[in-house]
Amino acid sequence: MANLTLVQAINLALIQEMEADDRVMLLGEDVGPNGGVFRVTDGLHARFGGDRVVDTPLAESGIIGTAIGLAMNGLRPIPEIQFEGFLGPAYDQLTTHAARMRTRTRGAFTVPMVVRVPIGGGIHAPELHSDSPEAIYAHHPGLKVVMPASPYDAKGLLISAIRDPDPVMYFEPKRIYRAFREEVPEDEYTIPIGEARVVSEGDELTIVTWGAPVVQCMKAIENSEKSIELIDLRTIYPVDIDTIEESVKKTGRCVIVHEAPKTCGFGAEIATSIMERCFLHLEAPVQRVTGFDTVMPYYKLELEYLPETERISRAIEEVVAY
Amino acid sequence: MTTATQPQAEENLAAKLPPDTLQQWLRDMLLIREFEVRTMQAYQDRKIGGFCHVYIGQEAVAVGCTAAVEHKDPIITAYRDHGHALARGMDPRYAMAEMYGKIGGCAKGKGGSMHLFDKPNNMFGGHGIVGAQCPLGTGLAFATKYEDEVMKGGTNTRVTLCFLGDGALNQGAFHEAMNLAGILDLPIIFICENNGYSMGTAISRGTTMGHNITSKAAGYGMESAIIDGMDIFTVYNGMKPLVDRCRDTSRPIFVDMRTYRYKGHSMSDPRKYRTKEEEQQYESNDVIDKLANWLMQEGHLTEDAYDKLVKEIRKEVRASMKWADNSPEPDIKELYTDVFVEEWGPFLGTSPPQIVKDAEGAGNDEDDDETREDDDD
Numbered sequence: 001m002a003n004l005t006l007v008q009a010i011n012l013a014l015i016q017e018m019e020a021d022d023r024v025m026l027l028g029e030d031v032g033p034n035g036g037v038f039r040v041t042d043g044l045h046a047r048f049g050g051d052r053v054v055d056t057p058l059a060e061s062g063i064i065g066t067a068i069g070l071a072m073n074g075l076r077p078i079p080e081i082q083f084e085g086f087l088g089p090a091y092d093q094l095t096t097h098a099a100r101m102r103t104r105t106r107g108a109f110t111v112p113m114v115v116r117v118p119i120g121g122g123i124h125a126p127e128l129h130s131d132s133p134e135a136i137y138a139h140h141p142g143l144k145v146v147m148p149a150s151p152y153d154a155k156g157l158l159i160s161a162i163r164d165p166d167p168v169m170y171f172e173p174k175r176i177y178r179a180f181r182e183e184v185p186e187d188e189y190t191i192p193i194g195e196a197r198v199v200s201e202g203d204e205l206t207i208v209t210w211g212a213p214v215v216q217c218m219k220a221i222e223n224s225e226k227s228i229e230l231i232d233l234r235t236i237y238p239v240d241i242d243t244i245e246e247s248v249k250k251t252g253r254c255v256i257v258h259e260a261p262k263t264c265g266f267g268a269e270i271a272t273s274i275m276e277r278c279f280l281h282l283e284a285p286v287q288r289v290t291g292f293d294t295v296m297p298y299y300k301l302e303l304e305y306l307p308e309t310e311r312i313s314r315a316i317e318e319v320v321a322y
Numbered sequence: 323m324t325t326a327t328q329p330q331a332e333e334n335l336a337a338k339l340p341p342d343t344l345q346q347w348l349r350d351m352l353l354i355r356e357f358e359v360r361t362m363q364a365y366q367d368r369k370i371g372g373f374c375h376v377y378i379g380q381e382a383v384a385v386g387c388t389a390a391v392e393h394k395d396p397i398i399t400a401y402r403d404h405g406h407a408l409a410r411g412m413d414p415r416y417a418m419a420e421m422y423g424k425i426g427g428c429a430k431g432k433g434g435s436m437h438l439f440d441k442p443n444n445m446f447g448g449h450g451i452v453g454a455q456c457p458l459g460t461g462l463a464f465a466t467k468y469e470d471e472v473m474k475g476g477t478n479t480r481v482t483l484c485f486l487g488d489g490a491l492n493q494g495a496f497h498e499a500m501n502l503a504g505i506l507d508l509p510i511i512f513i514c515e516n517n518g519y520s521m522g523t524a525i526s527r528g529t530t531m532g533h534n535i536t537s538k539a540a541g542y543g544m545e546s547a548i549i550d551g552m553d554i555f556t557v558y559n560g561m562k563p564l565v566d567r568c569r570d571t572s573r574p575i576f577v578d579m580r581t582y583r584y585k586g587h588s589m590s591d592p593r594k595y596r597t598k599e600e601e602q603q604y605e606s607n608d609v610i611d612k613l614a615n616w617l618m619q620e621g622h623l624t625e626d627a628y629d630k631l632v633k634e635i636r637k638e639v640r641a642s643m644k645w646a647d648n649s650p651e652p653d654i655k656e657l658y659t660d661v662f663v664e665e666w667g668p669f670l671g672t673s674p675p676q677i678v679k680d681a682e683g684a685g686n687d688e689d690d691d692e693t694r695e696d697d698d699d
Contacts, residue, residue: 022473051472057505062457062498069461072446073396075468077461089494096451097458103660106429107672108441110663141661141669165663194666238667 004184007177009151010040010116013158014078016188018048021076024162027054028063028080028116037082038118038177064090064115068097071113076162084119084171085128098167099142111167114158119147120212120259121291121306122175124299131296132211132260135269137169138237144193145236147171149214151182153234156191164193171236173212180215196240198247202227205320206247208270209257210236213307217257220312226320236266244270245277252283253322255315257307262290284322289315336558341622347389347554348617349631351381351610354405356632356639357414358585361404361421361435364643365589370421374435377405379584382609383485383515384409386557387579390565391481396444396462398455399485401436402515402583403448406485410445412438414639419646426649430656430673452520453493456512459484460499463510467572478572481565482510489520491529491538503574504542511561511568512539513577515551521587522595539576551581552604554613 004012018024026041032055035042045053056063060081067077081087087094098111121130138145144166148154154172161168199214204226207217210233221228229247233239248254254274256267271286289307297305336344358376365374377384384405388397399406407417412428420427421435428438438448446462449455463482470478490496491514503510514535518525525532539546545567549560557579564575582604586593593601617623658670665671 025468025472051468054506057498057501059498059501061454061495062460062502065454065457065495065499066461066464066502069398069446069458069463070465070468071461072458073462073465073469075465092451092454092495093457096454097449102663102672104429104433104437105439105441105447106432107660107663108429108439109446144662 001183001185003181004151005178005181006148006151006154006172007038007040009155009182009184010158010172011042011044012184013155013162014041014044015047017159017162018044018052022052023074023076024078025052025054025070025075026078026080027056027067029056029058029082031055031080036080038174040116040172041080060086060088060090061093064093065097067113067115068093068101068111071111071167072101072109076112078114078116078162080116082118083125083129084117084131084133087117087133094137094143094167094169095140099140101142102166103142110165112165113167114161114164114170115167116170116172118174118177119171120173120175121296121302122212124302126298127296130302132258132291134169134171134210134236135260135264135266138239138266138269142167144168144238145171146193146234147173147211147236148234149173149176149211149232151184153191153197155184156189157193157234159188160190160193163190168193171211175212176215191234194235194238194240196243197232197234198243199230199232200228202229203250204228205253205255205316206231206244206251207255207257207312207316208233208244210234211259213257213259216307216309217312219309220316223309223313224316226316228316239270241270241273241277244274248274248278249281252281253319254286255289255312255319256286257289257312259291259306261293262288263293265290284319287315287319332559332563334555334559335562336555341617341620343389344613344617345622347385348610348613348623349635350385350409351554351613352632352635353414353638354381354384354408355610356635357408357417357642358404360639360643361418362585362589364418364421369647370435371423372434374421374589375402375587376585377402377583379604379609380515380517380551380581381405382554382557382613383513383551383579383581386554387483387485387513387561390558390561391483394444394479395481395483396446396466397483397485398446398459398462399448400452400455400487400490401448401450402487403436403438407438407440407445407448410440410443412440412443412445414642415645418642419649422646422649423652424646424649425652426645431652432656432660453486453490453496456484456486456490456493456496456499457502459510459512460502460506460508463503463508463574464506467509478509479569480509481568482508483513484510485513485515487520488514488516488518488525488529488532488535489523490514491535492520500538500542500544500574500576504544507572508574509568509572511564511575511577513579515579515581517581517583519583519587519595522591524595535578536576544574544576546576546578548578548580551579552607552609554609555616
């Protein structure tokens, strides 16, 4: 066991999977000696060499397209895109190739690739470096979308993603890259894709969230006298709706928290699923605490935009009092 | 080396090959031609849905380039892919059934005309977005090199052929792929099948330096060549040394393959952007006739044998249509298969391979169907 940050846990998972399987290789902008923009791949170039930790030009379409070709031809590439906002140029490759290759070829060609992407706000970055586009990728059948919220889950989910035969978008909440440490086993272990984590149990209200806001939700729960169940999705797609259903049928009340704008955010999908599955159990309308339908602001207004503890607490009170 | 090799009287390597190799080329080109003629017919008959881009006129490129590489060498192309798939050895029945959307297609009718894949023959598709296949080609080449050099500790043994149209020259993905191939020293040949038109736009109207597209390669310090794609001898003779060099040096190469599509961009193209005279000029100097005439002059082919070959191929393509006709329609459950490998939620997982084998029984009757003969355009 070691006490690791989320960044260190990812780094450890990469080392272990690269040691175990020489098909696993990294590519991206400055992932080599520099260790990537957030130093997630720090030390890997020295350890595995430039043949397996490959610095690429600044060309996201080229990076993801090349990774898809690598994966189709038998390797296990892990491309890094520096910020979620830079996925734009790669969107074509992800949605027209990676997501559809298995279907298009009846499974003859598959894309076992993990796209590592820092995501979300909270680090005082400008708007294009603080977005939360997870719902966009969840909307493309053929892609799996995961987002760990703790160092322990980060390692286990990444190992699962690398071994997964399908393309996985692995979003890393940059706000909690180094926000806290957690005991992370040295040994390998996996967190199954598609399984949510019940962070804390309760029977008066359910909070569903994922990524960095897990921290704010925990604070809101600490500040509340209510018995609140907190669910960290961990996997956005395929979403573990059964765990949510079970919880909401028990509590009858639900607040969904995410950083992305409200309209068409993944919370809309969860709220609809709750309506479909738990309609007669609901004691109050499902409430969403999200980013606003506006461009992510620069840092002076960042915390106004993000679902901070105060807004979550207010939603808890309203839903309980309904 | 950044200068383009102009077409020249290079060594006639093709003429030194065994006659049966050249006879096979003729057969392959005839197969593509006949397949495409019947494809157009099937499209008009609404048996093929969606969109359809035929390869008629460009046959020498797919056949000649494929002949210049080895079977283990990956090839990838854009949406005008029927010729490449057939040249690589795909059974025409699977290709036709794919376009019919039937279960016997190479992808159970899930990909269609633009997405012909053939894993056993190292054919990596058929891709619908112009230029977007180029980074995939770069990745394929990267994978062969990685496997040979990093995983096996040897030297690279494979060459990737990445076909693109001249319209792709203006896409960002093409330039990113060229740069990556250059900086990573990848064994890939980008073959621009320059038929002069990106859909309806002449290259001079849409592409800077369209009169000399090897200038694109010069920008990446890449060796390049201009090859006459309207003659399978020049294609093979031009490509073979490039392929050998690419394999030896593991450096990328760009080829301006001058060719011409006799038909429109797609089936609905009125071809108002070019003249009938221009089309007739190319068609009157046909790529297939050239090879057939040469074989006859050299005494490797008689008129009778040629007629027999043409009939044989007609029969083969007709059989593929019949097979496609009789192949089962996809079951509703196919909506949910092959999305992910494992079963979850509405998705049933990846189809077992025997589904294609099951379809083999369907429509395998090779009876002649004379009603479809002699209605070529």
